[in-house]
Each structure stands twice: as C-alpha cells, then as structure tokens.
Amino acid sequence: MTKFEINDCHKKTIKEICESFGNKRSELINILHRSQEHFGYLPEPVQLEIALNINMPLAKIYGVVSFYSFFTMTPKGKYPISICMGTACYVRGAEKIVEALEKELKIKVGEVTQDGKYSLDCLRCIGACGLAPVIMIGDEVHGRLDPAMIKDILKKYE
C-alpha cells in the first residue's frame, strides 16, 4: 500500500466536515466518523488536518482514534470482508472460516491484500444467527458457510 498523501482537495473536504460540526472539539467523534466514511480510514495526515481545523492536540485525537475499535488507521479493501465471531457463528466454526480466508487471501485479520482488493476484519453478531456461520462482503451476507466454499465466493468479487 502506498502512503496516504494529503492534497488540497482532501484538505477542503476535511475543512467542510469540521465546519459542518461547528469546528467544535466536543464533536470530534462525529467528525472522525464522517471523515472515515469519506476516506475509508483515518491515516495520520487526515488526523493532523482535523487537529489543525478544530485546534486540538493531535495526541488527543489519536487517543480517541486508537480507543474506539470502529476507527481504523489501515485502509479497507475494495471488498471489505467481515467475519462474524458472535456466539452462534463461533460455535458453528467461524474460526475455520477465518483460517480459510487468511489462507486464501494470504493476509491476517486486520490487514489488506497487496492489490488493495480485500480486507479482513472480525465483528460481533450481525443478527443472522440462523445462517451461522456468516460473513459479510461489502453489504452482502453469505451464510451457512464451510471453509471449502470460500474460494468460489471470492471469485464473485474480482
């Protein structure tokens, strides 16, 4: 992955996001939320730009980003894959699904493939326990999985 280079257009976007929340420090979480929505993740230069706009120490912003697991400093792939590790999925073999995905994509959970196509994350229950074990790729749910099915599913997302 190439390093995120911030340009004037990015800066303008961040400025607008911060302004839409009145440049208030108390709105930091909302600002981070919206920024992550836009950029897909929160690389260092984006956090610095937010710090400059709302006049807050960068360390404090990083403190919030690193505290909440929702915020991420690594980019997601074109097809973000989330594996459900909720109780139902777990007992029905979610760990095996993780292993299969890691093997197939040659990355670990929390990482992105070299080509930027896939990223792998775990989450808790998505409310589809009847289909356990399930994964989500983008907005699509795939259920009643066994490790052998992984290869074919990934083929749909080239």
Added chain:
Amino acid sequence: METIKLTIDNRQVEVPKGTTILQAAHQAGINIPSLCYMNLPHLAQEHKPGSCRVCVVEIPGRKNLVPACATECADGMTVLSHSLRAINARRTVVELLLSDHPKDCLICPSSGNCELQKLSITMGIREINSVENAAMSTYRKDASPALNRNMDKCVMCRSCETVCNEIQTVGALSAVNRGFMSVVAPAFEQELTDSPCTFCGQCVAVCPTGALTAVDNTFHVIRALADPNKFVVVQTAPAVRAALGEEFGYPPGTSVTGKMTAALRSLGFDKVFDTDFAADLTIMEEGTELLDRITRYLDGDKSVRLPILTSCCPAWVNFFETNYPDMLDVPSTARSPQQMFGAIAKTYLAEKLGVKREDMVVVSVMPCLAKKYECQRDEFKVDGNPDVDYAITTRELAHLIKIGNIDFETLKEEDFDRPMGESTGAGLIFGVTGGVIEAATRTAYELFTGKKLEKVDFHELRGMEGIRTASVNFDGTYIHIGIAHTLGNARKLLDGIRKGMYNFHAIEIMACPGGCIGGGGQPLHRGNSIVLKARMDSIYKEDFNKPIRKSHENPEIIKLYEDFLGKPLSEKSHKLLHTHYFSHPKK
C-alpha cells in the same frame, strides 16, 4: 457558607458543602492514601480521575466502596477509612497495580521518590498473589535529550496528561489505545522529539512512578572531573540554591549558596562560577535591546515589533517555535544565561586562563530539564564543540554530592570564584516568575532616565498569579509590562497579543509554575505551593541582602565589556550572546 457535619473514623468533621471525603479526612488529620489524585491549588487544577481506586473508603449502608477523592461529603455521613473491608480492597488494588509493574525497584531511577513504592511500603505488602503468571505490558522506551519515558512503569494516573494539556497546553501527551494496551503517549506513539513536547519537565515533576524521568548526566560529569586533561568549570542557576537543601533535609526555602559552592569545589571542579553572572550579562543585552526597541517605537518607528518577549526559558523558546512560528521576530534575540555563560567561558575565560576550548568542560546545574536540550542545540556549538557540555539538574547535583561522600551539613560556606562568580541581586531573581523583568526594569530605568533608581524593589511585578500586568513609571513614560508563568498562561497572553488585545512593551514568560524555582529538575514538590512560596521568599531575601542589586553595576560585567565585548549589542556580543529562532510547527 453552608457547612455539613460528618464522622470519619469516629472523628467529627465539619466542612463546607462540596468538600470531598479525601479533603475532609485530610483536614481531620486522616491521610487516606491516594495515587492518581493530584491537587495543584495555586494553578487551580484538581486532577481526580478516580482511576486507581487506592483511596476507597467504606460508607456503612452503601453497597459499594467509594473513592474518597471523587465523592462529596454528605450531612450525617459516616466514613470508615480503615475498616477491614476498605483495607482489603485497598490492598487488592495495590497488589493488582504491582502485578504488571516491573519489580526493579532497587535500580529504578525513581526509587525512593516513588509514590507506588511508598504505598506498597505503607500497606505492608510482602507478596503479590499469582504474580508469576501476571502478564507484563511492554512498551517501547523513549529517550529524548531531556527526559525518558518508560511506560512499563505507568500506572495510568494521567497526571502528566493533565499537566501537559491543561496547565501547559502543549498537548504532547494523551492516553491512547484501550484496556491492557492503554498508555500515555504522543500522537501515533511517536517519540517525544518528534512531538510538540517542549521538555519543560512538568510531567516528570508530577509522575508518581518511574514512568517519566529526567535524563541523568551524573556520570558524564564524574568522568570529566576524573580526566586530568580537562579543565572543568561549573555554573549554578539562581533557583538551585533555593531548593538544593531540601535534598539534604533542610526545610524548603533554606538558601544553601555557600554550602553548595563548597560542595562543588570539594567535588573537584576547577572553577565554581555562578549563572547569576550570566544573568546580569543577559540584562545588559536584553535590557539594551528592550530600550532600543522602545526608544525607536516612541520616536515613531512603526517597523518595531513590540512587545519584546524574554527568551531565557528554553521550554518557552521551544513552545513559541512550535506554536507561534509567525512571531519568531518578537522575542529578544538574547541567549539564555546558561548559553551566555558557556559562550563567554569558552572564549573570554579560556583565553584569560590559557585553556584550549576543547580542553574546557562547562557543566551547568539547572532547575530545569529543557536546559539539557538547549545546550545540545546546533547553534550553540562551535565546530561541534558545545558551549555548555552537560546540564545537570538540582536533583543530580544532590546525587553527585552524595556520591562524593560529602557531609553537606558540616560544610563551611564558601564564595564563588571570580570573575564569573560575581553577581548582583538582579541576576539572582531570574529564578522566580517576574524576576527577569524586574531585573531588566532596574537597569532599563537608569539607562532610560539617566537617573538613579532609589527604590529597587518592584513589588508590583512579584507574586504567584498566573498572569500579571503592571505599568512602571520611567520618569513620566509608562512602560507596560506583562508576566506569565506556565505555558498555558503564556498561550493566553500570546493569543491576546495576536488579536491586538494588549498594549505591552515587554513580556516575561517562564514555562514552569512559579518560574525556575518550580522547574522540572528541582527536588520534587509534587505541586505543593507552600514549597514554591518558600523558595521564592528565599530568593527575594537573598536579593535584598546583596550589596549590589542592579546588573549594570556588576564590576566584573563592566570589566567584561571593557576588556572583551565592547558594548551591549556590539558585533562581538551579537556573535556570542545572541541567537535566532527556528520555525518547527508540530502538532
């Protein structure tokens, strides 16, 4: 004021409404132990995150124990600070804190000064259940020129974070990550040198454990002293003499100038000099610069930048270089006394004594951590050789004296060597907030008006308030002066100037509470304002008793200009005694 009555450990207490159990207990002579709690009344900062739970007490009838630091007293309340339940809970809390804490107390830089160690001793903890199985957090160590971070020893009291963000508004440190991995660190866990840290050292001054400690140069000094080819001279900052005694059991505010001088000579320094001499020199340069700017301004020169800001404090210099890169031409270009001393020692003095520059080692004893960084700055080196080789703190000097097997108490008082040990009361008060500007005023008044200043004490410039203002009558012309101590107050003043709110001619800024007397290199005062006040009084008392109290009357300074420098702001002065600033905005 509405008061309430309660009972703590069978003692009746009456306190104002809103008082916490911890404060009420303290008032009744009951010292409930605490760890994360920090109270800095002179800075109006009470830090009570309630995170360590060491101060838990029992309130009969309530289901849970409560933290005394964060629980308000209620009328008719009964509090048990040492019930079996409270003691057991407190012990468990401390045991858990110790379970993932390194057990290298014997060689820890904070050994003997550590609040966690004291707690463990007080509570009589002799074993920690299942400690062998406890997971240890391991963080990267971070070494800077002034202070070290060893976060394995952090107990997450976050006092440093409060000091760095609320009092200093530097914003270098914040709690990051979560759960077991949580730690206080700069953004992206970068190193302090890459962060906006100013090396003021106030985080070290409040850290209860060995997580944040000062860089120790003691052994560099011992090696230099042992080298027969080195000529080692030492300078001592004004604030050091007002606090060094505390390390040897003297009450705060005992001035130990004579004993300190004797101890340094006994340690083997070839010459024992005084930074106060260089402070007098600073006044000659900075005061002349101030007068020059004011005179030109009053004559209608609109290109003059006013107010002039003092530049003696290296943490303050770091602060404005980082936060106010657009105002780099506002501060005085005069170097700090430490650096002026080094520059003169390695030229004028070296020449006088026939010592080669590379054979001379200049050691400075400072109340400060930022001085360690300052003396390593490239602009204060000649062909790689620094003007000041090593800066050590007041605490390190106390340590050196102990290593040197010197019985401090029985030392006979001695005087500084000449020429660079001659100083005035004006140089001495550099150690307290308001002192630099008072010293400058004493000299500037006489140079500006051509009249003798009869009343040397400017009480309107003294005190402990964070921001002070005064107008001094220079024979009909009023000079408006601003004073700020702590970087947070400096920021308030500077933001005001940017907005055009103030009309000052001169501003003095010191980064530490109370000025250098409250520096990060001083005996740890843990925010005790009585200690600071005592040190301050001791400095003003010593100034009052000095035969000469104006910098420009220092005979050795007069001689230095006659023999070597010419006059203030001369070409030679500019080369040796002035500097320039660099913009390095960091967030």
